[in-house]
Amino acid sequence: MNMKYIIIFLISITILYSGNMVRAEGPAAKPASSVKIAIEPEGTVIPGETVQFTVTAYSQVDADDFRIWAELPSGIKFISGDLDWSGPVKKGEEYFISFTLLIPEKGTHVIKAGARIKLFEGTVFTDRAFFRIGKNIKKNVKGKNVLPGSFISDSKGIVEYELQ
Amino acid sequence: MIRNNIIIAFFILPFLFFVGCGGSSNTSSNSSSGSGQVTGSIRYEDKEYDQNGFTGNSSYKAVRYASVELVKVNTDGTESILASGSTDAAGQYSLNYSGDTSNLKLRVYAKTDENSGMQIKVNDISDNMFAAYKQVSGSILNIDIPASSPAAGAFNILDVYTSGYRFLQKLSGIYPGQLNVYWEVDNTLGTWFCTSFDPTWCPLGRGAYIFGGSSGGLGDTDHYDDDVLWHEFGHFTADEFSKDDSPGGPHFLSDNDLDLRLAWSEGWGGFFPTAIKAWLESEDPDLLSKHPQTKASFYVDTINDAALISIDIGNPGGLPYVYSSNEVAVAKVLWEINESFGTQPIWNILEDYLPGIVSPPVSMETFWDGWLQQRAPTPTELGQLESIFQERSIYYQEDIYEVDDTLSDAKTAALGAGKTHYSYKADGNTDNDVKAFTATAGTTYTIETYCLKNGADTYIMLLDSNGNILDFDDDRSDNAGINATYNNCPKSYFMSFASKMTFIPSTTDTYYVKVKTSPAAPSSAGRYGTYTLEISD
Numbered sequence: 001m002n003m004k005y006i007i008i009f010l011i012s013i014t015i016l017y018s019g020n021m022v023r024a025e026g027p028a029a030k031p032a033s034s035v036k037i038a039i040e041p042e043g044t045v046i047p048g049e050t051v052q053f054t055v056t057a058y059s060q061v062d063a064d065d066f067r068i069w070a071e072l073p074s075g076i077k078f079i080s081g082d083l084d085w086s087g088p089v090k091k092g093e094e095y096f097i098s099f100t101l102l103i104p105e106k107g108t109h110v111i112k113a114g115a116r117i118k119l120f121e122g123t124v125f126t127d128r129a130f131f132r133i134g135k136n137i138k139k140n141v142k143g144k145n146v147l148p149g150s151f152i153s154d155s156k157g158i159v160e161y162e163l164q
Numbered sequence: 165m166i167r168n169n170i171i172i173a174f175f176i177l178p179f180l181f182f183v184g185c186g187g188s189s190n191t192s193s194n195s196s197s198g199s200g201q202v203t204g205s206i207r208y209e210d211k212e213y214d215q216n217g218f219t220g221n222s223s224y225k226a227v228r229y230a231s232v233e234l235v236k237v238n239t240d241g242t243e244s245i246l247a248s249g250s251t252d253a254a255g256q257y258s259l260n261y262s263g264d265t266s267n268l269k270l271r272v273y274a275k276t277d278e279n280s281g282m283q284i285k286v287n288d289i290s291d292n293m294f295a296a297y298k299q300v301s302g303s304i305l306n307i308d309i310p311a312s313s314p315a316a317g318a319f320n321i322l323d324v325y326t327s328g329y330r331f332l333q334k335l336s337g338i339y340p341g342q343l344n345v346y347w348e349v350d351n352t353l354g355t356w357f358c359t360s361f362d363p364t365w366c367p368l369g370r371g372a373y374i375f376g377g378s379s380g381g382l383g384d385t386d387h388y389d390d391d392v393l394w395h396e397f398g399h400f401t402a403d404e405f406s407k408d409d410s411p412g413g414p415h416f417l418s419d420n421d422l423d424l425r426l427a428w429s430e431g432w433g434g435f436f437p438t439a440i441k442a443w444l445e446s447e448d449p450d451l452l453s454k455h456p457q458t459k460a461s462f463y464v465d466t467i468n469d470a471a472l473i474s475i476d477i478g479n480p481g482g483l484p485y486v487y488s489s490n491e492v493a494v495a496k497v498l499w500e501i502n503e504s505f506g507t508q509p510i511w512n513i514l515e516d517y518l519p520g521i522v523s524p525p526v527s528m529e530t531f532w533d534g535w536l537q538q539r540a541p542t543p544t545e546l547g548q549l550e551s552i553f554q555e556r557s558i559y560y561q562e563d564i565y566e567v568d569d570t571l572s573d574a575k576t577a578a579l580g581a582g583k584t585h586y587s588y589k590a591d592g593n594t595d596n597d598v599k600a601f602t603a604t605a606g607t608t609y610t611i612e613t614y615c616l617k618n619g620a621d622t623y624i625m626l627l628d629s630n631g632n633i634l635d636f637d638d639d640r641s642d643n644a645g646i647n648a649t650y651n652n653c654p655k656s657y658f659m660s661f662a663s664k665m666t667f668i669p670s671t672t673d674t675y676y677v678k679v680k681t682s683p684a685a686p687s688s689a690g691r692y693g694t695y696t697l698e699i700s701d
Contacts (some may be wrong), residue, residue, distance in 0.1 A: 027356040029559065031433075120480065122475075128384075159293070
């Protein structure tokens with residue numbers, strides 16, 4: 001390829017990216033909940049053995065009405081710890097509950113956790129997290145992908161779903 | 165005999181013709197040629213919500229102004245489009261066609277028909293168009309897209325944004341340009357609006373990316389969260405009609421020391437759903453998804469059918485939803501202005517004033533400037549406006565020490581007593597706040613600003629009684645108050661713009677402290693901030 005065209009191409013790419021690049025932080029996402037939560041096991045989750053889980057919540061706001069909890073599915077044996085805690089929270093501080101479970105030998109189980117802050121006049125912030133034990137189940141929700149026919153004007157593909 | 169033939173001609177032949185031309189279009193593999201018409205309505209199942217999340221109630225709503233096609237599926241799997249058109253405001257369509265009438269299907273796209281004047285399309289992240297179809301089995305074909313269909317969300321998005329377009333047409337007189345929506349259910353990257361291409365965040369270019377949230381992948385989908393969809397539409401309107409200088413990045417509703425540009429942009433996004441719902445409530449409440457008892461001012465984002473975020477923008481409470489650096493406070497101010505003056509004057513500033521502003525960047529302050537310039541408010545209106553802002557601790561008004569811009573106008577400072585000032589001049593000039601104090605030779609004095617709010621960035625100068633500058637400071641070096649409270653002020657990003665100096669006079673005399681907005685204020689700060697000045701020994 002002619003060097004001139006290579007340089008033009010490189011300059012074009014540079015202009016394209018420098019002119020349109022959104023800053024590294026990315027675009028402003030939708031408003032975030034003022035409480036964030038995570039659930040993690042302390043160590044490896046091995047079927048047939050006990051493991052301690054910790055649900056950690058982080059508040060972005062002072063609040064008197066705060067709750068953090070975990071929901072266990074059937075088949076999971078609760079050994080010890082706290083599955084629920086309520087109380088006041090301070091902005092920027094972490095709160096957690098810990099509990100120990102006996103992991104079943106078989107099956108897929110999902111431990112759900114949540115945190116909720118209630119403020120003035122019905123203002124509610126929540127967050128959810130889960131930890132899946134066992135195989136991941138892949139949902140098959142995609143419809144039939146249909147290649148565009150020759151009459152489809154803008155030459156884009158279609159993802160369409162049949163209705164009964 | 166002739167009479168009988170006439171009877172046949174008038175009554176029986178048309179019936180046979182109708183049967184042969186699509187009135188009984190069938191899906192058998194036997195080909196048959198003819199022509200006919202397919203009519204019907206297309207609806208999608210909408211989910212009702214209130215401040216607690218989805219109520220469990222649903223209703224079918226018209227798929228409005230959507231592109232529809234009558235498609236012949238050929239034996240080799242290819243398709244031929246026999247007719248195309250659109251639904252109307254009631255979701256009704258009518259297509260006339262000619263050709264092979266076997267194996268037909270009616271396809272509706274999550275895309276507005278170009279003849280509607282609206283340009284909305286909902287695609288997946290591979291840029292494929294979402295559509296739903298049904299086999300044609302007669303001349304009347306009604307299509308209901310249930311909420312359980314994977315396509316339903318695309319049609320709710322289309323409906324929400326169709327209402328958005330109509331709202332903008334009412335405000336602006338014209339529809340906005342193309343809105344591309346990219347939607348994926350199981351993607352938890354988040355939901356946002358991109359103004360331009362970015363290889364990481366906006367790989368398909370400008371448009372709304374409706375992915376949901378990253379709350380553990382537990383179903384924080386947004387395709388039925390009308391408020392979230394309209395929040396992003398708010399960003400689209402700002403990009404399309406106005407000017408948005410937001411740097412983006414993460415933000416929480418409870419943050420009240422946001423970059424003013426971000427707070428304005430997100431505050432507009434928070435206000436927009438409330439405005440459009442209030443409008444629909446008066447114009448066509450059946451188009452709303454909210455429970456009739458749920459106030460239009462509620463912003464609700466759901467996860468697993470329950471509220472992830474639920475906040476009444478019209479009544480959010482006090483802290484932390486205060487200052488021009490909080491998005492809820494910005495939205496609340498706009499909501500109150502909307503209640504008092506309507507949406508049109510707000511929109512006029514967005515569409516006509518803000519785009520012409522080169523500097524300073526667009527924020528709550530420039531909106532205020534626009535209101536003063538566009539409306540030249542009467543004292544009564546100005547008072548109304550000031551009280552709306554003041555209710556959110558935003559003080560675009562002169563403080564009680566004015567006039568104090570020169571040494572001759574200086575007020576005397578009481579040592580050790582911090583006093584709140586507003587960097588605002590009603591005449592539009594730059595504000596200088598000058599304080600006088602008597603200093604004793606050999607004594608150490610501390611002069612500082614703190615409790616910076618509403619985007620304040622101070623710059624202090626120490627002057628002698630002849631007006632000579634003895635010292636100055638822009639940003640204090642101790643960064644007090646950024647990560648911890650200082651002098652009973654909440655910690656704040658803006659404290660990094662506070663000022664401080666110490667002074668030991670060699671002569672007992674009257675000295676002056678002059679405070680103004682820093683000439684080096686960053687774009688994240690403003691001009692009309694609030695601060696406390698204290699001189700102590």
